[in-house]
Amino acid sequence: MNALIYLRVSTKEQASKGDSTEGYSIPAQREACLKHCADNGWNVTGEFIDAGESARSSDRPNLKAMLVRVAEGDIEALVVHKIDRLARNIEDHVAIRAGLRKAGVALISVTENIEESASGKLVEGINALMAEFYSANLAAEVRKGMTQKAKHGEWPAKAPIGYLNIREPGAGKRGAARIVLDPERALLVREAFRIYATGDYSLAELHGALHAKGLTSPTARKPGAPPPVSALATMLQNPFYLGTVEWDGVQYEGKHKPLISRNVFERCLEVLAAHNKAGVRTRRHDHYLKGVLHCEQCGNRLSLTLAKGKYLYFYCLGQKNSLRHKTNCTQPYVMACDAETGVEDLYKKIQLPEEWVERLTGELEEEIVERQASAGELRVSLTKRLAALAEERQKLLRAYYANAIPLELLKRDQDRISEAEEKAKSELAATEADLEKWQEVITIAIGLAGSCHAAYLKANPKVRRRFNQAVLKAVYVEDGKVKRAEYTDVFAALFSRPSSNKWIKVLLTGHYSNLPDLRFRGGNS
Template sequence: MRTDPVRSLIEPTQGTALAVSYLRVSTKEQAEKGGTDEGFSIPAQREANRRKAELLGAVIVEEFIDAGESARKADRPKLMQMIQYVKTHRVAYCIVHKVDRLARNRADDVTIHLALQQAGVMLVSATESIDETPSGMLLHGIMSTIAEFYSLNLAAEVIKGMTQKASNGGTIGRAPIGYLNVRIRDDLGRELRTVQLDPDRASLVEWAYKAYASGNWTVSQLHDELTSRGLTSVATPKNPSKPLVVSSVYRMLTNPYYKGDVIYCGVSYKGAHEPLVPAEVWYQVQSVLTAHKSACEATQLHDHYLKGTIHCGSCGSRMIVSNAKNRHGNVYPYFVCAGRHAKRTTCTRGAILIEGVERLIEKYYQRVQITLAQREALAGMLRHEFDRLMSAEADELAQLTTNRDRLEREQTRLMQAHYADAIPLSVLKREQDRILGELDQVNRRLDAHHSEYTDARAHLDDALSLLANCADIYARCDDANRRLCNQAFFTKIYIDEDDQLRVENARPFEMLLDPQINADALTWAANANKAQTSAIDPSGQGSNLVRRVGPVGLEPTTRGLKV
């Protein structure tokens, strides 16, 4: 049995100084070396600390052991227990074998030492002359700095050695399943550590890659098959051999080690080990994994094309898909209020069959599809309004054009003056920068004038064409394109308690479907045919439709829909 790392030791006599002993090894291997419960280091530290306590005339009353804990971190469990212990008990000394058992950086050393001082405890080293005297404090500081340097230097040397090993094709750490870490001796009797194919597992790993590359398996199915074929992990002194878990199979399929590469610190090196699968098979497996992942995500995100668009008319929450099964095993998909389902709201909205919601939306498209006469009237009124707005801004366009011509002439005169040595280079650069900046602003404004209305006209024409055929288009669409249609027309669709639809139309359809706008368009068309007049509304001020719609169109959301 392993000794309890916190142990009550000798019962002190009256007037005897009390001490605690702190012991630590960095790795679990050190703690179990030699097949014993404590290895070799901990008993040696304990004996040294005991002898130091005798020299101090003290008795160790508690012992704290961190087995397999690095001194690079200060939140070691037994160290924390020791600090709490000395705060609540009258202890004179804290004995460590060496300063580096306590901490290996100056910041942690200062923090731990300060906590001990505040508890009235003196830190004592069994092998170093460290105490509270000035010379002892000086030595403490020096030894702490040396310990920190040793730790940092050791880490740098380890990384350097591992990088060199990886660059030579060596395997870092334990080889993955399908390979074995082995020790052999060369002709001179020197021990070499290398990697060889595992005769019991390599063929199964190779089969797994080729099977998955075919695209006919999922990772879960492959895991089940490998388990049935007897693939297990390699036994260790602590863990027996056992079947792999699904995540281990996935990591195996994504590990480039099997195609002959060694990865260390994010850098790929050509390995010296024998590749288990050809590179083209490995890359094919990655392609299949990506395809399966994308298909899985798509299924999870879009299990119905209306999901994300439908909202509860009572509380405004999204409506989510829920499948109900009757006693005969038939499954019926419903939309249910997410607020009621999660009990975030007091909503009482009942579930509604998804098939019923689909029919409601199809009927809505039939109801809002405009006639050819409405389309021509809206198009004529919009074009007239665009022309009116362009003419209203003709003065601004003329002024912008005049400014552009003036700046270009000024730029030419400036260059001529410089060539005639009338102005120095510094003045030329400064003035050129000013002119170029003003020209850029003017040209951008001119481009905006021309492109803004051109783009808006094109987008609104597309919207009208879509609106004139929306019911027919929606009826012919598959689920993916129905999703696109709904995203183009609506921001939200609400289902009320009486199973009626309320919609929030997206731009520009909230204007094009406005009854008043449609009435104005028909009136304008009738007046235009009779009197060839540009009046759009009774006030004679023109419709505000174009400015309300703006240049934002449908291209991002309806691309791919054919009218």
């Protein structure tokens, strides 16, 4: 009698190991099936193996191939170690069994007695249901164990980028699982949070900057590839980097080492929200007022165009063909310089009190200390990287001198090492330059903190965009001039009363409640 053997395990580890909690390995199943066929004098004509495939789904490549082979008509028996090797839900079991019966193929289980009688079919059905119950119960138990692990502050899955899963000698055969900082990526991930928190980078720009610094994805199919933009967006919102484990919507205090401060994390969330709300995209003609200016006549946003190759104008999107018949907007084009002047005038009304200047001075000084510490760590990491590359170059040469590698491989690897060394040296030089400039930068920042208008005038376009996102919800333009403005919640109270030379006291709540109350001179916008 011609027979086929079908073997399956759920994990890659079982494909090579022996007995496990899940069942038997591929070698153990094969040995039992071959012995059963030999004892019965059957001719084994083929073997189909699904290694690392779950029986909860019938979408398995070699299961499908086996059913195609069965349909060819010269097979009389299919031998498995147990029924649950074929399927672990009753629907798939019935479908597979129907295919075997249609081809006239008997299902043989080495460890279970399967008969074609009524009682045999009953026993087979019970075994199939038991397999489904086992699978569902196992999944529930695994989920319960992962939840319990999270409650103890341990991440129950693969560590996010910047961290590594390791096992140390301890309880159990596999040792104690821990999550530690990735020496190759942790500092670059911290740098990613720091520079994105400035608000000067879009996600695409952050992606490019990190790629230039050498950040690679540990899960990329192509070695050395950077993490995609979507992964960076997820990373910037993941509280794991604060030392928090979030599982099933619940947060627990983690046992792993935090990589960033809560202040930096919250700033990143604010920047993400601001970018999404402002609707600002990097396009051919970019401007720090895009997403802020609106038409007073129809309420639509103003977009930007370049006339005659050199004149920037804002125009109302309500005048586009698809909207014009709905809005009847006749708003004229606005020169970008006129819009800039109008917004600059808005900042004349805002002046920070001395308490805020003192607070900002303290925070800026803390920032300089944090940056210096981070730069010092990065400098140490880069120095170690250069030393490791030098050692790798020496090992490569020794292998070539010993005739262990060909000349072509030596040249290719030397080029790779040279490129990595050049990148590390450039980063090291940039870090040293930054350290020298920080003290000058903080002195200027403190000097400007007392006057928002002066700071706005001296700021570059990226910083002006940050000013606008923090202060302005929308600026409405009519006949080429700024007509009125809507302010964010903190600043809205400034212009809610008639003009006055008296100070207006603004009570801060929520995110700003830990700061001193603001005082502004009253005035209509």
